Amino acid sequence: GAGVSQSPRYKVAKRGQDVALRCDPISGHVSLFWYQQALGQGPEFLTYFQNEAQLDKSGLPSDRFFAERPEGSVSTLKIQRTQQEDSAVYLCASSLVTGEQYFGPGTRLTVT
Amino acid sequence: AQSVTQLGSHVSVSEGALVLLRCNYSSSVPPYLFWYVQYPNQGLQLLLKYTTGATLVKGINGFEAEFKKSETSFHLTKPSAHMSDAAEYFCAVSDRGSGNTPLVFGKGTRLSVIA
Numbered sequence: 001g002a003g004v005s006q007s008p009r010y011k012v013a014k015r016g017q018d019v020a021l022r023c024d025p026i027s028g029h030v031s032l033f034w035y036q037q038a039l040g041q042g043p044e045f046l047t048y049f050q051n052e053a054q055l056d057k058s059g060l061p062s063d064r065f066f067a068e069r070p071e072g073s074v075s076t077l078k079i080q081r082t083q084q085e086d087s088a089v090y091l092c093a094s095s096l097v098t099g100e101q102y103f104g105p106g107t108r109l110t111v112t
Numbered sequence: 113a114q115s116v117t118q119l120g121s122h123v124s125v126s127e128g129a130l131v132l133l134r135c136n137y138s139s140s141v142p143p144y145l146f147w148y149v150q151y152p153n154q155g156l157q158l159l160l161k162y163t164t165g166a167t168l169v170k171g172i173n174g175f176e177a178e179f180k181k182s183e184t185s186f187h188l189t190k191p192s193a194h195m196s197d198a199a200e201y202f203c204a205v206s207d208r209g210s211g212n213t214p215l216v217f218g219k220g221t222r223l224s225v226i227a
Contacts, residue, residue: 004155033214033215035215035217040219040220041219041220042116042202042204042217042218042219042220043156043202043215043217044217045214045215045216048213048214056214059214091155091156093156100146100158100161101158101215102158103148103155103156103157104155105153105154105155106154106155
């Protein structure tokens, strides 16, 4: 079946622009995670949803970052007024309640 | 808070040689431990995981890892490296007694395989 998909795969934004990154989880997966992976680093947790409820957003680096999952399926990570330090790969993962996390291919964001 | 340390940001082995990628963790509760592989421009793929039970865990592509509580380690091994094993490998820990919680990753080890 289809895996986790993310769009766009690549995004170039000028500093100060707003961006929206989309994640389509595996159908039926209750949990959805967002991670940020800087160049040469491991992924770092941003936020976590169970269905439409955002249970943990402790990893969001600033109030410019906002995530939503209004219908418990597709999720959007929004970054307002992008800064150069926001340049990274943004990974989405989904899972069943008791299962392992399946990762999408990521969105590479470059802020110029 | 948990943390993961991967010793060696880059490991190079000859084709057919033993692969050993090191991972040490810290966790205040019994950990769930994972190894993921990442190929260029792709997401992470789960190689194997330890939750409870048998401490020697076998995964895909001939990889295995052993959970050693006394050493707080979860090293990844493969008896014979193949060219297709060249990739970035990440060790991760989950601390809340469930596999379905945010993961804490190490910084990764890049594996090169020399013909």
